[in-house]
Each structure stands twice: as C-alpha cells, then as structure tokens.
Amino acid sequence: MRKYTKAFTLGLQNALEYRMNFLLILISCIFPILIQYFLWTTIFVSKGDSEVLGYNFNQIIVYTICAALLSKLVATGFEYEVSNDVKNGQLSKFLVQPIGYFQYRISSFLGEKTPQIIVVMLILFIILTSLSLFIHMETEITLARMLMFFLVVPISILLNFFISYCLSTLSFWLLEVWGIYHTFGLLSSIASGGIFPLDMFGATINRILDFLPFKYIVFFPINVINGKLPWDGIMSGVLMQFTWIFVLFLLSKLLWYKGMQRFESVGG
Amino acid sequence: MSQIWKNTRRYAYIYFLFLKYSLISLMAYRINFVFGMLVELGYIVIKLTYVYIVFRVGENINGLTPYNVTLFVGTYIIMSGIYSALLFFNFIKLPELIRTGDLDMYITKPISLQFITTLKSIDISVAVPNIIGGVIMVAIGWNQSHIEVNAANVIGYVGYLILGVITTYSIFLIPQMLAFWTVKTTGLTDLSNSLFDFNQMPMTIYNRLLQRVGTFIIPVFLLTNYSPLFLLHGLSRLEMVWGIAAPFIFLILVRIFWNYALRHYTSASS
Structure with a gap:
C-alpha cells in the first residue's frame, strides 16, 4: 500500500x-464562456421568450460556467504516457517489479486531481453562491445539492479515468495513437455535455447518448447542482455512474489482458 | 520595377519549394497526415454543434437566419484551415528559435528573415477537412440565404477572405515576437489563439464595445466576418474601406515591430 501512497504523492x-x-x-x-454568454443573450433578446430549449437565461449561464470548468477538471492525459510506456518498452519495468501498473496509474492520477478538485470546487462555490445571492435564480442552488455535487464530481473523475484507461490499451495494437486520443477527447467533450x-x-441524439457513459461525466453533475434533477433521479444517476465504472473496470481488465499478450517490450 | 518583379518571382519560387518539401515530409509520415485530418474533423464537429444549436433554437439571431449563421461558421472553418496550415506551426516555432539561438542559422541565409521564419512550415493535412467542410457550409449558407452568385459577390467574398489571411498573419505574429524579450510565450500564445474563436459566432452577437475593439484595436473580427457580412449587405461604406486598409496597416506595423524586435535578439548558447 505504501508504494501507492508514494505514487499518489508523486x-x-x-x-x-x-x-x-x-x-x-x-x-x-473565460473566452468560450464569454462567447456563449453573448450568444445566449442575443438569442433570448431575439426570441423574447423566458425559456429556450428548456432552459431559462440564468440556468444556461450557470450551465456554461460549470461545464467549462468541469471539463477541464475531469480531463485525463495519462493515456499519452501509457502509450509511451508501451511504445518504448518502459512497461516491462513495471512487469518485473512488485508494483501493479493499474494501481500505480490510478494513485498517481488521483494524486494529481486532488489539488485541482479543491481549486475548481472553491471557484465554483464562490461563483455559484455569489450568483444565487445577487441574481434571482429560478432554481434554487441549495446547500444540500451543492454537497451532493461535491460528492458526485470525484465519481465523474473516476469514471473518466476508466474510459481513458480502456482507451490507452489501443497502443498495444497501434504504434501511433495521438491523433485518435486527441479526436476522442474532442468528441467526448461534446458527448459529455462540456459545450452545450x-x-x-433533441430526442434522437439523446437516445444514442443514453447508451454511453459520457453524460455522467459533466452533464449529470451539473444537473445535480442546478436543480434540474429530482433527488431520486440523482440517486439513480449515481448508481449508473458506479455501474459504468464497474463495466469499464472489467473491460479494461480484458483489454489489458489481450494487450499484454501482444506486448513485445521494444527497446526496453 | 523589373527588380521588384524579379524578387517577387524569386520569393514565389522559394515558397513553392517550401510547399514541395512540406508535402514530401507529409508523405514520409503518412500517419501524421491521417491524424492531422482526424483531429481537425473533431474540431469541425465542435464548430458544427454551435450551428446545430442555432438551428434547434430556430429563431433569427439579431436578424441573421440559421442559414446566414452557417455562412459565417463556414467562413470561420475555412479560415481556421488556412491559418493552421500556413501560419500556426511557424508562429509557435518562433519563440523556440529565439530561445535556442537557432535563429542564427536563418539570419545567415540570403533571404528575408521574416519570410523564412514565418512561412516555412506548411501542413496541408489540417487544411484539407477544414477547406472541404467550410466550402460546403458556405455553399449551403450562400444558397439558402438567397444570395445571387455573381462576379461582384464572389470577388467581394474571396477578396475579404484573402485580406482576412493578411490580418491573421499580422495579429497572431505580434504576440510571438514578444519572445525576443520574454523568451517563453506559451501562456500568451494560448490566450491570443483563443481570440480567434470569437469568430465562432457572427460578430453581431457581441455588444457595441466589443465589436469596436474587435474591429479597430485588435481586429479579430476582420478575419472571418467581413466576407459573409459583405454578401449580406451588412458592411457600411466606412467598414468596407477599413476592411481593405486595415490588413495593410497592420502588416506594416508588424514589419516595423519585427525590425525593432530583432535588434533585441542576443542569440543563445555557443
């Protein structure tokens, strides 16, 4: 256990x-938030309605701010390191030593995220409380919801870890992967609700997204805090998060097992 | 006069060589070519989600129909392709050349230093999806906005697009030149490049102050907004003239600043 605390500290x-x-x-x-702020202001003024696509003006602005910050917080990046380890044969270092590669990766990832979680949560806490103090919000951002949000976000980060961990096994089959990782990141930022x-x-696209884990990374946590989800919805959402983590955990085990059979330790 | 003509031909030929060598190196690393296109496709999808949302809202935005917005976003996508294919990779390399002292190598060459350092690298892979996708979107937006296809419109649109490239060159090179003093400019590069994204949506959505600043002081809106605005008769006479004059004014400013900055180059190591 001590070696993994060390990885966490690293x-x-x-x-x-x-x-x-x-x-x-x-x-x-700040810039994407500003662009969306002006876009929504113009849309609301042009349309003259109090609600556009199911959101009032305050709700959409809160969503935009939370989504922009959250998608930076959940971002991974270790998948590039994994593929480097595989490509350069560095992975064999882990195979011959009494240390689990998975445990090493997850401890170091969580260690990296811990201070970031604190900073982003603090920023969001300040922004959200000042927003609910100074402007009248249609949906109350209650203290209970805020606490729940702080519990849900680390689970989202964990979920995104497992997605990237599964993705990182691609490097066992392909020599170069950066383009796939980068494109995957861009598409997952849309599919997780990081932009809108x-x-x-609309219904059709959402039917597809319901079958994917991405919406539990950004969209779901924000719905916890902005009051769009009732409490039982939150509970089943958390259940879905854990289910996906479990499924992806099993998948990553399988993929790593298959990948290791192909691993040749080049260079190393 | 013949001297100028000779020089222009010489530089055109050298630029052709840059293009040729870039293509050769692309063919050598084919996977990077494929990945470059793939990543750009990802960015195009992100830009399209904005258009999709505008269509879902279904309302005119400040007098612009969703198809008008398509015209703007299509132009923005074309310009992103041109910027990242011809300029971006040169600009981010410039601070590196200054930091490592590799600029010395280029100084000794019998050719304009600014020309070779700011235009040498060309990456066609990023341009391909952007230009194809952008042109399709512009065609759809143009057609559905019921704009006549005549010589005046085409020349106006393409003309402002080319002027936009010149402005792009000027306003994104300036932040990099600060490297002559500060050495590292990564933070500033990210910040100035995100200014480019203000063209994601038509400039008419911003408030008056931002529109003025973005037109006259840091002219980001000149990059991709004037072409579609010209077609939609959204430019006043003053703006038309400014749209033609500004690229050259900023180009001259950049040239003066370049010569001034170069005097602060001290080389490194050796």
Missing part, C-alpha cells in the same frame, strides 16, 4: 509543480 507534487499551467488552463475558459447541455440536442 502525482500530487506534479500537480503542485505545474500549478501555473493549470491556472492558465482555467483562465482560458445534452438535452438541447
């Missing part, structure tokens, strides 16, 4: 070392 130190980088990433969220709320896309 991830944590890594995040603290490159704190400026993460802050800059967060600051770069998923229910705006």
